Amino acid sequence: MITRFSHFGHAVKSIDDVLPTYEKVWGLRPSSWMAFPEDFTENALLPVGQNYIELLQPASEKGVLARFIRERGEGMYHLSWVVDDVGKEIKSLRAKGARVAEAPPQTNLVTTRGWIHPRSTMGLLIELVDEELLAHPEHRTEQGGQPGSLVVAMTHVHHVVKSIDKALAMYDRLWGLKAVKLTSTPAQGVKNAIVRIGKANYIELLEPTDPRGLVARHIEKRGEGLRSFCFTVGDFEAAVKSLQATGVEVLVMPAGAPGDFQLRSAWISPRYTGGLLVELGQHEELLRFQDPEYRG
Numbered sequence: 001m002i003t004r005f006s007h008f009g010h011a012v013k014s015i016d017d018v019l020p021t022y023e024k025v026w027g028l029r030p031s032s033w034m035a036f037p038e039d040f041t042e043n044a045l046l047p048v049g050q051n052y053i054e055l056l057q058p059a060s061e062k063g064v065l066a067r068f069i070r071e072r073g074e075g076m077y078h079l080s081w082v083v084d085d086v087g088k089e090i091k092s093l094r095a096k097g098a099r100v101a102e103a104p105p106q107t108n109l110v111t112t113r114g115w116i117h118p119r120s121t122m123g124l125l126i127e128l129v130d131e132e133l134l135a136h137p138e139h140r141t142e143q144g145g146q147p148g149s150l151v152v153a154m155t156h157v158h159h160v161v162k163s164i165d166k167a168l169a170m171y172d173r174l175w176g177l178k179a180v181k182l183t184s185t186p187a188q189g190v191k192n193a194i195v196r197i198g199k200a201n202y203i204e205l206l207e208p209t210d211p212r213g214l215v216a217r218h219i220e221k222r223g224e225g226l227r228s229f230c231f232t233v234g235d236f237e238a239a240v241k242s243l244q245a246t247g248v249e250v251l252v253m254p255a256g257a258p259g260d261f262q263l264r265s266a267w268i269s270p271r272y273t274g275g276l277l278v279e280l281g282q283h284e285e286l287l288r289f290q291d292p293e294y295r296g
Contacts, residue, residue, distance in 0.1 A: 001084050002175055004198030006129055007045070007052035008157060008229060009077035010276060011069050015044050015057045018074075018274040022046060025246055025272070026231070027149035028053070038106040041065050048231070049153030050200050054080070074275030076226040078125040079157065081197065083114075086128050090114045096174055100128075122161050122170055123225025150239055151231040152283045156194075156202045160215050160227045164193050164207040171195055179205075187253075189213025204230075228277035230265075236282040240266050243280075248272045250280075 012018045015033070022028045030044040040063030044055040056077060058066035068077060083089040093100045099117035114128035161167040164182070171177040180202075181194040189210025196202045206227070208216035218227055233239035243250050248268060255264040266280040 001089070002081050002177075002197060003084055003131075004082045005051060005201035006080040006082050006127075007054050008079050008226070009054045009056050009127075010075070010274065011056050011065055011077035012074050012274050013057065013069060015042060015055045018055060019044070021272070021274060022053075025243065025248060026151055028151070030055075034108045035059060036106065036108055039063060039065070048149075048151060051154045053154070072222070075270065076157075076229070076276060078127055079226070080127040080129055082131060083128050084130070086112050086114050086130050089128055093120075093174060098174060118225060121174075122159070122167055123223055124159060150233060150242055152234050153200070153232050155200075155230050155232050155281070155286050156204050157229040158204050158206055158227045158279075159225070160206045160208075160219055161224050162207065162219060164191050164205050167205050167207075168193060168195070184209065188215070190215050228279055230279040230281055230286070232281050232283035232286050234283055236264060236266070236280070239280060243268065 010018075019030065028046045028048065031047050033042070033044040035042050037059070040058060040060040042057045042059050044057075046053045046055065056065055058069065060066065065077070090100050090102055093114075093116065098120040100120075101115045101117070103113040103115060105111055111130055116124070116126040116128070118125050159167065168179055177195050177197075179193040179195055181192070183193075184191045186209070189208060190213065191205075191207040191209055193205040194202050195205065206215050208219060210216060215227070240250050240252060243266075249272070251267045251269075253265045253267065263281060263285050268278040268280070270277050
């Protein structure tokens with residue numbers, strides 16, 4: 001059973017080259033930096049509220065990560081979910097027809113992990129971990145934002161799909177997860193659905209309704225899968241001004257009509273973030289999706 005969202009992986013050519021951007025733009029610093037020889041990677045963890053961003057750098061051209069960057073460039077690589085028992089979860093998913101690989105303990109990783117192939121999850125590469133992995137001394141961090149950080153939390157990621165109905169059937173079949181909100185955002189040319197992952201995070205499904213829209217073009221070019229994620233901030237206007245002061249171009253989207261699903265947001269281009277498309281939102285406005293009683 002899924003207990004919570006842990007982190008997402010940001011595939012980069014060089015951690016050294018990307019870290020200054022995280023520090024300058026977002027005020028985020030790594031809590032650990034380690035090598036994982038068996039995976040041909042080096043990884044740095046950056047705490048963001050209750051979650052992490054994991055920077056992954058190829059240590060060799062042999063590994064899967066290096067091939068991903070060669071073929072797709074830098075950007076979002078995978079999602080990581082905490083489950084109550086990795087071994088049981090792997091067996092359960094395989095029994096449901098999912099393609100899952102098991103990664104045994106290795107250097108700097110004290111527990112078994114599972115990896116779900118994107119073909120089983122409509123384009124998502126999902127890592128399954130347990131709490132012991134995050135409790136390892138090098139991975140431990142306090143809850144809450146880093147001192148001096150622009151961001152408060154990382155609330156959700158965006159999973160772009162051709163059909164929300166098919167995606168929701170997949171989430172229900174594999175994990176018993178159901179949507180708490182189904183709506184549309186005509187101004188952005190998409191249908192939306194919210195699927196909670198634990199108490200603090202959720203996945204926003206996006207299905208294109210406008211064949212000329214950005215989401216439709218993303219799927220045409222890169223297929224279904226991860227597109228972007230959302231940072232929340234304590235003061236939306238101040239955050240936008242802070243980003244602009246660092247030379248970052250920010251596209252601000254106003255809120256829709258009262259009761260509309262479209263909240264005010266700001267978008268930062270991947271060219272400023274090492275390949276990541278980032279959404280910013282006001283923290284208090286997005287808390288409603290974490291409310292267990294929320295149904296839209």
